[in-house]
Amino acid sequence: MSNEIIYKLLKLFIILLGCLPQSVAKFCSNIIGLVWFKTDKRHKDIALKNISNAYKSEFSPEQVFNLGKQVFQNTVHMIFDIAWAFRMDQEELLKHYTIKGYENLKNALQKGRGVLLLTGHMGNFELLVGAFGNDPDYKMYGAYRKFDFQPLERLMLEERQRFGVTMIPLRGAAKKIDAILRNKDVVGTLLDQNADWYNGVFVDFFGRPACTNKGMAILAMRTKALVVPMYIAKTDNTYVVEFLPDIPLQSTGDMIKDIENNTQNYTSAIESMVRKYPDQYFWVHNRWKTRPYSIISRKES
Template identity: 30%
Template sequence: MRIVGAAWYALDAEHRKTAEANIRLALGLNEAEARRLTRENFRHLARVFSQFPRMARMTRENFRRFVEPRGEEHLLKSLERGRGVLILTGHFGNWEWMAYSAPFFLPARLNIVARPVRPPILNRWVTRLRERSGNRVIAKQYALLHTLKALKRNEMVGFLLDQNAGKKTGVWAPFFGGYVLTHKTLAHIALRTGAPVHPVFNHRLPDGRYRIDMGPQIPAPSHGTLEEKTAAMTAAFNRIMEEQIRRFPDQWYWVHRRFRRFRPQPPA
């Protein structure tokens, strides 16, 4: 995959420039350092994309050959309350393997909020593969309705919160020293339903597997209006996301234009 990643880096000028600009803005690296990290990132992403079809080989009996779960007790404790579980995550490590393996070590179904892939024929294939282990994919446009239904069934719902949001669907939240529009749906649902939110991330180990770290519940703000609490909780989500990225900077999805609406100061 090093060769494939290097070829992608050399040939895809658009994503290369986006990643390098994002890295320089977020991490404050110089041009040479940003190029080096971008090359590592392209190699990592090439590996992740090539591994996508391989997850069909994963079973309840052999999943530990692919992933190493840690911290399941946090999610199990929350599921005992019967309100379901909301999961904060992002395009980090091998997010596809992380989601696919969940039914093999957790008792509740995982629903994944995802933007449909284009073209539709490819989306159908991707969705079938993602759901093969027992998960369910929720199309982004139906996220609210189906998330509420899933929580009533005491299921888990995962949100990848590292994508751009619009002015209607997002709130300006701190991220890498500035502010970016971040989807507020996760915080809004958590505050409305009382469902706990847990951070779940993964990173690649030296042996090629991915360690899945499941953290304790993220506290919800107790004071302020719903709008103020939504903003505060979304800011907490971004802080957690940023911590993960800084720990393993080569394993995030830098090729996305996450900083397209970056502001040094919070907009009025």
């Protein structure tokens, strides 16, 4: 079967899925999410371990288990909501959004520099593109990791770019993003995935060292771009999108220390957002996979 046919079948499936009433979609996603939670032991164990370690003194084992189950159900519901939103134009979609703190983005732009929008795998981050209209003050770009499966990549790119956001594949994008920021435009990216030790720095995330990509800190330091945290979360049938005040850039002249400190500040901002809606964070990802180097004695090995 050709990629073109697969793409058309995927698109038809998404359109049909989007026609389901919200109550039916919620019921189906709860059932599918529960089945996934019960059958996918590997990802279930990762999620429960991550939640347990993050909320050691705050959540009981029962609360950890229930939160883990919710995470799986909410993740499935994201797919239904993407399909639901796919059939709407931006004006109709924005009726379901409550946007807070947009002035924080505008204030950052008024400082005459580019802006990096910082977010994570929280809420239905795929629908963040709906929050950006054709604002004449800036052009909006999004940095993303391409799907290996070409028909899915084509479909998701179509969904992500339909409201005027230009998507940039992350691989080899540093110079392009640098130019965009120097042109005083806006680039959104996610900064909450595990990084290999040679691409990241270890910073505190929920009380544990998490290897985090240092690219955003380097870009901000090089271009003097402002970093504005933002997130999306679902409350009932409304999506709340909130822009937070920009994070002051640390610049002491010690490049290594500045990269660490800035990356820590960005990661702390993500943690504060996650704590507001822990059930809407993607705890299934093995965020703490890369561990700090340590010398192990022969007895321990």
